[in-house]
Amino acid sequence: MSQIEVRPPLLANADGVYRIHIIGNSGSGKSTLGKELSNLLGLPHIPLDSLFWKPGWVQSTNEEFCQRIREKLDSSPRGWIVDGNYTSMGAGFVTGEANNVIWLDPPLLLYFPRVMWRTLLRLLRLREPCSPGCAERPAEVFFSRESILWWCLTNHFRFKRKTQGWMADPSFAKxxxxxxxxxSEYRRWWSSVVSMVKDHAKSI
Incomplete structure (x- = not known):
């Protein structure tokens, strides 16, 4: 009788190095998970928002952006946790170098209220912006096509379809x-990650 191979919640390379890329629509929980994994694994958390946006919502060029990412990854040989997408800006190589891709895909009805609350806190300066010097402004939040709220609504299904297409590639899916x-799925996975880390610590 053949045994079914159980996939661990996170994959490491032969040297035990975790390179994790967290993807998902805006507001799906990427940064929160990135920080939690960073604390649990003791690895640097690299949010792509902070590398792409300059103060005043000035966009980096693709060359500048990718160079900053490259420097961050190269300075973290023991592993890293990157959150963010930005494939259209040239950041697709992060996914290629990751041995773990975590796709956060909650229902829009679940996370859109969180995006609204986060945006309100940023408007009131009660929460840090996505990148230093990039404060949320009411006119842009409520009356602009550049609004994070509008982006979240319009990008949800588009991002889902795009990532489902990537999943057709076995090298990505595995x-x-x-x-x-x-x-519940998220909580089960997180619990298994915590258990894996604890078991590893006991074996050392």
Whole structure:
């Protein structure tokens, strides 16, 4: 009788190095998970927003952006945790170098209220902006096509379709954990990650 191979919640390379790329629509929880994994694994958390946006919402050129990413990855040989997408800006090589891709895919009805709350806190300066010097402004939040709220609504299904297309590639799919649903799937996966780390610590 053949045994079914159980995939660990996170994959390491032969040297035990975790290179994790967290993807998902705006507001899906990428940065929150990135910080939690960073604390758990002791690895640097690299949010792509902070590398792309200059103060005053000035965009980096693709060359500048990719160079900053390259420097961050090269300075973290023991592993890293990157959150963000930016494939259209040239950042697709992050996914290629990751041995774990975590796709956060909760329902829009679950996370859009969180995006609204986060945006309100940023408007009131009660939460840090996505990148230093990039404060949210009411006119842009409520009356602009550049609004993060509008982007979140219009990009949800577009990003889902695009990532489903990537999943058709076996080399992508075998490295990817797809966390959908209303939270139970996410919580089970997170619990298994914590257990894996604890078991590893006991074996040392």
């Amino acid at each position: 490295r990817t954990v797809h966390l959908a649903g209303w939270g």
